[in-house]
Amino acid sequence: MGTVAGLVGLTLLTGCDFSGSDYQDVLGRTDQRLTGALATVRLAPEPDELGRAVRAAADAAGWAGDELTRATSVPDEAAAGNAALAGRLRGLSGDITALAERVDGRAVCTGPAALAAIGAAPNMPGLRDGAARLAPPYRWGAALPSAEPPPAPPRLANGQLLTDRRTPEQRGDGVLEVRNEGTVDAVVKLVDRGNLLVSVAVTAGGGARVEGIADGAYDLFYTAGADWDPAVGAFAHDCEFHRFTELSRFQTRPVPGGTAYTVESITIRDNPDTPESITPVPPALLPG
Numbered sequence: 001m002g003t004v005a006g007l008v009g010l011t012l013l014t015g016c017d018f019s020g021s022d023y024q025d026v027l028g029r030t031d032q033r034l035t036g037a038l039a040t041v042r043l044a045p046e047p048d049e050l051g052r053a054v055r056a057a058a059d060a061a062g063w064a065g066d067e068l069t070r071a072t073s074v075p076d077e078a079a080a081g082n083a084a085l086a087g088r089l090r091g092l093s094g095d096i097t098a099l100a101e102r103v104d105g106r107a108v109c110t111g112p113a114a115l116a117a118i119g120a121a122p123n124m125p126g127l128r129d130g131a132a133r134l135a136p137p138y139r140w141g142a143a144l145p146s147a148e149p150p151p152a153p154p155r156l157a158n159g160q161l162l163t164d165r166r167t168p169e170q171r172g173d174g175v176l177e178v179r180n181e182g183t184v185d186a187v188v189k190l191v192d193r194g195n196l197l198v199s200v201a202v203t204a205g206g207g208a209r210v211e212g213i214a215d216g217a218y219d220l221f222y223t224a225g226a227d228w229d230p231a232v233g234a235f236a237h238d239c240e241f242h243r244f245t246e247l248s249r250f251q252t253r254p255v256p257g258g259t260a261y262t263v264e265s266i267t268i269r270d271n272p273d274t275p276e277s278i279t280p281v282p283p284a285l286l287p288g
Contacts, residue, residue, distance in 0.1 A: 022073040023071060023073040023074055023075060023078065023082075023138065024137075024138055024139070026067060026068065026071045026073065027068075027134075027138060027139065027140045029067065030063075030064035030067050030068060030089075030140070031064075031139075031140050031141060031142070031143070033060045033063065033064060034057070034060045034061055034064050034089075035143040036060075037053070037056050037057040037059075037060035037061075038057055038115060038118065038143070038145060040053045040056065040057070041053045041054055041057050041111050041114050041115055041118070042111040042112060042114075042115045043111055044110075044111040044114070045111075046234075046283040046284050046286075047103060047106060047109050047110075047239065047283045048282065048283060048284060049284070050103050050108075050109070050110070050111060050114055051100055051103045051104055053111070053114075054096060054099055054100040054103055054114055055096075055097070055100050057096050057118070058093045058094075058096035058097045058099075058100065059093070061089050061090070061092045061093040061096060062089070062090055062093035064089045065085075065086045065087070065088075065089030065090035065092075065093065066086075066090075068082055068085055068086040068089065069086045075135070075138075077135035078134050078135050078138050080133055081130050081131070081132075081133035081134035081135070081138075082130075082134070083130075084126065084129065084130030084133060085127065085130040085131060085134075085140060085141075087126075087130075088123045088124075088126040088127040088130055089123075089127065091122070091123035091126070092118075092121055092123040092124065092127055094123075095118070095121035095122055095123050095124075096118060096121065099114060099117050099118065099121070102117075106225075106238065106239050106240065107237060107238060108236070108237060109225065109234060109235055109236055109237060109238075109239035109283075110229055110232045110234050110235075110236045111232070112150065112229060112231070112232065112236070113227070113229070113236035113237060115145050116145070116146075116149055116150055118145055119144070119145030119146050119147055119148075119149075120147070120149065124144070124145075124147065125147070127141065127144065128141065128144060128147070131144075152227065153227060153228060153229055153230065153236075155185070155203070155228070156185055156187070156201035156203060156228045157201060157203075158201060158202060158203040158206040158207075158208060159200065159201065159202070159206070159207075159208040159209070160200065160201040161198065161199070161200055161210070162187060162199045162200065162201060162230075162233070163189075163196060163197075163198060163199040164197075164198050165195075165196065165197055165198070166197055166198065166212070166214075169214075170192075170197065170214050171212045171213075171214055172212065172213055172214035172215055172250065172252055172261070173212070173213075173252050173259060173261035174211075174212075174213030174214065174215065174250030174251075174252070174261055174262045174263070174264070175209060175210070175211050175213065175261070175262070175263040175264070176188075176190065176200075176209070176210040176213060176248070176264050176266070177207065177208075177209050177263060177264065177265040177266070178200065178202045178207060178208045178209075178210075178265075178266055178267075178268065179202075179206075179207045179265070179266070179267045179268070180202040180203065180204055180205065180206055180207065180208075180267075180268045181205070181267055181268065181269045181270075182204055182224065182268050182269055182270045183204050183270055184204055184224045184225060184226060184238065184240075184270075185201065185202070185203045185204055185224065185225070185226070185228065185235075186201075186202050186203075186204075186222050186223065186224040186268050187199050187200070187201055187202070187222060187223050187224075187228070187235075188200050188202055188208075188220065188221070188222045188266075188268075189220070189221040189222065189223075189286070189287060190210065190213070190218050190219075190220060190248075191218060191219040191220070191221060191287045192216065192218055192219075194219075194287060195287065196287040196288060197218075198210055198213075201228070202268065213250050213262075214250065215250050215251055215252050216249075216250060217247040217248070217249045217250075218247060218248045218249075218250070219243065219244070219247060219248075220243070220244040220248050220266065221241070221242065221243045221244070221281070221286050221287065222242050222244075222268060223235060223239060223240060223241050223242070223283075223286060224239070224240045224242075224268070225237060225238045225239035225240060226238045233288055234288075239283070240280070241280060241281050241282070241283045241285075241286050242278050242279065242280055242281060243278070243279055243281045243285075244266065244277060244278055245276065245277055245278065245279055246277065248264045248266075249262065249264075250262040250264065
């Protein structure tokens with residue numbers, strides 16, 4: 001007796017997406033990756049890391065545009081919006097790559113400033129429009145940065161102590177005098193064995209005085225720039241980072257009729273007369 005074997009009712013489908021939910025999955029993946037990359041930009045703690053985060057965001061935007069272009073599950077009613085999104089995402093990738101060069105040049109220095117620049121990028125209005133053109137129920141771009149620029153922070157007040165972490169035991173009679181003869185505002189940092197004790201704002205053309213410094217040898221750093229962001233503790237634009245090469249030494253000693261103490265005077269200039277006394281440092285080495 002013969003045996004009859006067969007496959008009944010089996011249909012092979014390859015290279016097909018099955019429903020609009022598959023398209024929303026594609027939207028969700030691209031949206032999630034770009035959202036995560038932008039969050040990393042916002043939280044970058046210093047310019048070198050910010051540069052890496054901005055380049056990763058450019059890669060995420062380009063990848064998202066390519067993914068949407070390759071999607072095979074785009075419903076007819078979402079086709080126009082999808083094409084607009086894909087094209088604008090690739091354009092945004094170029095915008096963010098250009099921003100990375102500004103970060104490398106220290107024109108943009110903080111995560112919030114970089115995110116604001118991305119929110120104002122040339123391709124961002126078209127990206128928002130493309131997202132709006134997606135037919136319901138398809139959604140994309142809920143976490144795009146705001147189109148509205150953040151309010152400009154108030155300028156630093158000359159002589160303002162931004163940080164003072166000294167304990168009573170870390171106070172003495174020493175005095176630090178700072179004169180800023182440069183054209184940009186600065187924040188000077190008094191550092192004890194790698195630990196920030198005091199930071200003081202010294203605006204362009206101004207001078208400041210920090211009293212109550214205990215005996216010891218301290219490192220002095222300063223950062224200069226524009227648009228101090230108190231939430232980040234850094235200048236948002238045109239930032240510089242420097243260290244005085246010599247330790248500042250403070251000493252108190254008794255003298256007839258009283259006490260002698262150190263008054264250390266330093267000057268900040270755009271072009272120091274003795275450049276060997278001040279050296280640029282990587283931003284990650286600036287104590288915060």
